[in-house]
Amino acid sequence: MQYIILIFILLASMLFYSSHIFSQVKDIVARPNDTTNKEAANAAISKALSRTEIQNLLRNLAKSPVPPINKEPGAMCYKVAAPADRIEYVCPIDGSKTLYTDVAAYTIDRDLRSVRCIIKGLNNPSITLDESEFCRKCHPKMEHPRLALVIKYSDDKKPLRIEGIYTQDAETIRELLSGSLIHQGNYDEQTPLKDYIKRLEDIFDVKAE
């Protein structure tokens, strides 16, 4: 009798897990259609960009319906630590060190690392990060250093320089170029990428309309 009960429990749990896994797989398969606009992006993520291309991406984003989003914050993906109040910045160009003990230390600790990582991950020939304002040798008189992006459009000779770039900017750039319609926040909470069109227009110096 005990064996029969045991086999029954085993069978029931196998059935439960297989349906659970199946529903998860279905979820993953269904997701891309809801949250991406791949045809528009056409893998713009790592090829040279033109103003026309960015305008098309922004225009498509403006026209797309808001996808179903998860507004609830998920499990925290980042360790919550007190921001660093003292940090030594090492310039990747000349190797010189600059010590920061003010708000810039926080930017270096939080934004510089993530923006570097995201921009490097894009591997896009048109977008480069300029962090030289943080180096006292490169910029001796800089009082309030900021992160900057340099964008070189294939149909524009003069490179564009945008100062004051933060993690969220880098994330929304990546999302726009990969055809996503959703912005994924630091705590996994989602917002429509549409909400960031104005900021993206400013960054790329391109109007959606």
Ligand SMILES: [Zn+2]
């Ligand atoms: Zn330097």
